[in-house]
Amino acid sequence: MNHGLGEFEQLVLLALMRLEPEAYGVGIRDEIEKRTGRSVALGAVYTTLLRLEGKRLVATRLGEPTPQRGGRRKKYYRLLAAGRRELITSIDALRSMTRGLTPGLELR
């Protein structure tokens, strides 16, 4: 059976959720970098997004080209119900594991 989301999958899904309904590859990468401070390769994001789509946790729609140099079509992502459920499950797991731990570790 399937045992939940990987660590990076969680981050991607959370970023996606924050940016919805305008979430797309580059934006997701930037959001993760901005919030976590760690640097993220674009390829890592796209690979993960592809896998999440394969697992039917997210769905996509194609946007229109933007009126700026190089502004090609973006592929927008949205979280499906199954994806939301998985995300909640894995975060709940973390929460229950950190509950009551010394401040700084408990997830508040």
Place this chain on the structure above:
Amino acid sequence: MNHGLGEFEQLVLLALMRLEPEAYGVGIRDEIEKRTGRSVALGAVYTTLLRLEGKRLVATRLGEPTPQRGGRRKKYYRLLAAGRRELITSIDALRSMTRGLTPGLELR
């Protein structure tokens, strides 16, 4: 370079921390099952523990046999400073990604 802890590594480290200084394989497995509700194979725990030891995030000491049938020596684990740092870093990342999200998703 190394990008943090995996999802299961986080759970193992958190369980370890909760059970310290009596943390050992079986106890860690039970703690994760009890708190998260998901079933965990012992082999998965030991493999992860071995890898964490290899990365110098945890250290071990051998206990004495316990006076009960089959009570062989346990290998007790403790979190090293580097392990604690990694754990805090990855949980902080989650926390900053969930901050402000709809209740039930924010890590409290």
Place this chain on the structure above:
DNA sequence: GTCTATTTCTTCGACATAGTCGGAGAAATG
């Protein structure tokens, strides 16, 4: 006492899934 059955705990080997990166490719505008 010594065997051996049984229990507890740990390690190993093999494979599946997730994570990472650089570079190639496609699609837009200047």
Place this chain on the structure above:
DNA sequence: CATTTCTCCGACTATGTCGAAGAAATAGAC
């Protein structure tokens, strides 16, 4: 056609998973 933005691909590493074998202890039969 040069340049920019965005996405996909291929190859590899690291994590996650499991079952089964192995080691170390006690209990009870004899």
